[in-house]
Amino acid sequence: xxxxxxxxxxxxxxxxxxxxxxxxxxxxxxxxxxxxxxxxxxxxxxxxxxxxxxxxxxxxxxxxxxxxxxxxxxxxxxxxxxxxxxxxxxxxxxxxxxxxxxxxxxxxxxxxxxxxxxxxxxxxxxxxxxxxxxxxxxxxxxxxxxxxxxxxxxxxxxxxxxxxxxxxxxxxxxxxxxxxxxxxxxxxxxxxxxxxxxxxxxxxxxxxxxxxxxxxxxxxxxxxxxxxxxxxxxxxxxxxxxxxxxxxxxxxxxxxxxxxxxxxxxxxxxxxxxxxxxxxxxxxxxxxxxxxxxxxxxxxxxxxxxxxxxxxxxxxxxxxxxxxxxxxxxxxxxxxxxxxxxxxxxxxxxxxxxxxxxxxxxxxxxxxxxxxxxxxxxxxxxxxxxxxxxxxx
Amino acid sequence: xxxxxxxxxxxxxxxxxxxxxxxxxxxxxxxxxxxxxxxxxxxxxxxxxxxxxxxxxxxxxxxxxxxxxxxxxxxxxxxxxxxxxxxxxxxxxxxxxxxxxxxxxxxxxxxxxxxxxxxxxxxxxxxxxxxxxxxxxxxxxxxxxxxxxxxxxxxxxxxxxxxxxxxxxxxxxxxxxxxxxxxxxxxxxxxxxxxxxxxxxxxxxxxxxxxxxxxxxxxxxxxxxxxxxxxxxxxxxxxxxxxxxxxxxxxxxxxxxxxxxxxxxxxxxxxxxxxxxxxxxxxxxxxxxxxxxxxxxxxxxxxxxxxxxxxxxxxxxxxxxxxxxxxxxxxxxxxxxxxxxxxxxxxxxxxxxxxxxxxxxxxxxxxxxxxxxxxxxxxxxxxxxxxxxxxxx
Numbered sequence: 001x002x003x004x005x006x007x008x009x010x011x012x013x014x015x016x017x018x019x020x021x022x023x024x025x026x027x028x029x030x031x032x033x034x035x036x037x038x039x040x041x042x043x044x045x046x047x048x049x050x051x052x053x054x055x056x057x058x059x060x061x062x063x064x065x066x067x068x069x070x071x072x073x074x075x076x077x078x079x080x081x082x083x084x085x086x087x088x089x090x091x092x093x094x095x096x097x098x099x100x101x102x103x104x105x106x107x108x109x110x111x112x113x114x115x116x117x118x119x120x121x122x123x124x125x126x127x128x129x130x131x132x133x134x135x136x137x138x139x140x141x142x143x144x145x146x147x148x149x150x151x152x153x154x155x156x157x158x159x160x161x162x163x164x165x166x167x168x169x170x171x172x173x174x175x176x177x178x179x180x181x182x183x184x185x186x187x188x189x190x191x192x193x194x195x196x197x198x199x200x201x202x203x204x205x206x207x208x209x210x211x212x213x214x215x216x217x218x219x220x221x222x223x224x225x226x227x228x229x230x231x232x233x234x235x236x237x238x239x240x241x242x243x244x245x246x247x248x249x250x251x252x253x254x255x256x257x258x259x260x261x262x263x264x265x266x267x268x269x270x271x272x273x274x275x276x277x278x279x280x281x282x283x284x285x286x287x288x289x290x291x292x293x294x295x296x297x298x299x300x301x302x303x304x305x306x307x308x309x310x311x312x313x314x315x316x317x318x319x320x321x322x323x324x325x326x327x328x329x330x331x332x333x334x335x336x337x338x339x340x341x342x343x344x345x346x347x348x349x350x351x352x353x354x355x356x357x358x359x360x361x362x363x364x365x366x367x368x369x370x371x372x373x374x375x376x377x378x379x380x381x382x383x384x385x386x387x388x389x390x391x392x393x
Numbered sequence: 394x395x396x397x398x399x400x401x402x403x404x405x406x407x408x409x410x411x412x413x414x415x416x417x418x419x420x421x422x423x424x425x426x427x428x429x430x431x432x433x434x435x436x437x438x439x440x441x442x443x444x445x446x447x448x449x450x451x452x453x454x455x456x457x458x459x460x461x462x463x464x465x466x467x468x469x470x471x472x473x474x475x476x477x478x479x480x481x482x483x484x485x486x487x488x489x490x491x492x493x494x495x496x497x498x499x500x501x502x503x504x505x506x507x508x509x510x511x512x513x514x515x516x517x518x519x520x521x522x523x524x525x526x527x528x529x530x531x532x533x534x535x536x537x538x539x540x541x542x543x544x545x546x547x548x549x550x551x552x553x554x555x556x557x558x559x560x561x562x563x564x565x566x567x568x569x570x571x572x573x574x575x576x577x578x579x580x581x582x583x584x585x586x587x588x589x590x591x592x593x594x595x596x597x598x599x600x601x602x603x604x605x606x607x608x609x610x611x612x613x614x615x616x617x618x619x620x621x622x623x624x625x626x627x628x629x630x631x632x633x634x635x636x637x638x639x640x641x642x643x644x645x646x647x648x649x650x651x652x653x654x655x656x657x658x659x660x661x662x663x664x665x666x667x668x669x670x671x672x673x674x675x676x677x678x679x680x681x682x683x684x685x686x687x688x689x690x691x692x693x694x695x696x697x698x699x700x701x702x703x704x705x706x707x708x709x710x711x712x713x714x715x716x717x718x719x720x721x722x723x724x725x726x727x728x729x730x731x732x733x734x735x736x737x738x739x740x741x742x743x744x745x746x747x748x749x750x751x752x753x754x755x756x757x758x759x760x761x762x763x764x765x766x767x768x769x770x771x772x773x774x775x776x777x778x779x780x781x782x783x784x785x786x
Contacts, residue, residue, distance in 0.1 A: 062693035300455035
């Protein structure tokens, strides 16, 4: 008989068993053998009942909505089964639900123990000279190699693969193993070469000071990948800067400037013959918890500001200061990509640039694309889940 | 000689001329013939100088950064030219900049007059029974028809095209004329049909109460398109609900619930064999100005909440209330798509659903895709810009 053990596809080790249950009008209190107590609101337990009416066996999506659950529900029977599962009988539905003890312990409302968490972000230390993580191409098809690379991109903001086949398709092979590419008005994949009909500064031979891409979008792409297919020119070295570290330096040395760049809305605007993206956002964006989450710094894609003269002048002073820290070589990693090298970096954190190059001196061809952070996070969760499945046998 | 009149590709009518200039240490004061005064910070004027050192003729992107502009700049000569342009000579650069009077007037910092603004959003009135805007397919290739349809999607949250060719490719033809499609783990285009290997509730024959798609993503897709290729089944009618109107009703009738749904982070989580997206966000999201900007309501893609028991129970009460308003038929538009019909709707505002259908009773095939709001906005700006170009002759 098909049966759901849990309302998702994950694998939950049973490390501790429940020993006592107490049901009240609105809660279930579980006492575990290690003495820990978990108190679950009944409505939430019913919401996540792993039965085949509530959840689909095939999609593990919920088949019902909260309106299908009686408002006046109660538990009439509660018992710990021999296998450690907890069985509850719901009234007035007469539904019996069996809860997996590993799943329950992980989801204890006051002491949740997520099975997977992303590594902590690590700011670049002063004087860093190279991208910390570099993975040889022959390891990237292995779960461990992919995990190392993606963890590096998440933690350090950038990580490299070396020695990929020097073929244009090699980029798609690697990145679509993470998740879908985010297409933009420059296509799904863009070719960074110097060309006479350039519709972006990127497609010239000029130097590009460190910047982020597509700051004109409400949701600036979270990840960028640059794959080197040729690099024989004089000049054309790559530059990376940890924008979070720059923001941190600004916060330490000029807190007023940090505040201005966190609150002043910059009118970002792209210039195109067939597109015109506009978005007003601060250079430094913070998440709901006040942590920095995005640097918007496609500095050449702005339109004039409006508002109070003094505020505009003050913004320009803070903006200049930010540029100065970004362009201080002490804060930059400079390196030369070799054909077959691929760098992945967090486009909402790490600024990228290049020195100018002489297009007559040889070929230079980088192929690039964007993905979003959530694709990397999803892939790391799946890699971790698969490892748990292996361990579970 | 190639020359830039303005730092972008837009067309600025000259409706009023400058009559007097006053330069101070940090500002340029322009007096216009209608008596209006515009005071520009010098640093910002220099930043947007439409010369070929500062801006590229071809890309209209800025070629310089703020660090290329001397901190101690000043204007040594300022004059109004015969053609109404304002000429400034900058020291120490010895650069001469010529500013277009139409561009200057539009960008007056204290009285900006944007050439294009999106139409105001209009909540659905009580008792609305149909999508307000419907455009026949033969008009959609015309700028006016496309503008009408996109304005409808922006203003009303949904608009329809009727009578498109009943071929799968017809969807891509229409939407890629707006901008690039946003791919997801379900592909660039997804086929909403009942299939035995469903990896989402969408791909079954079951009823779907009104919801938004992909609430598990940090940036929930802004637009969704559903194109009908076949609809012969018993059942399978479409339902749309204005989520902003629902939020507004909740705010009027249960302000505490509104506040809870605006502040409680819901742990959205998708369930997949090869993907696991998670994002914590409130059901009702507001922008920097406190205006509602997103409804997150893929209600079957959540994981259990953690935290205080009373708060969780209070959330569930507010959450139930929201479901009740959404599922009140008085707040729903119900209709049947005909083959060749395409609906575009704002997936961060309008909830969509369907009644269940009998897959044995005939064929039902909707083809769908996502774009982001910014693509619609960019396209409307270009349509408006092209109209200005025509008017300018």
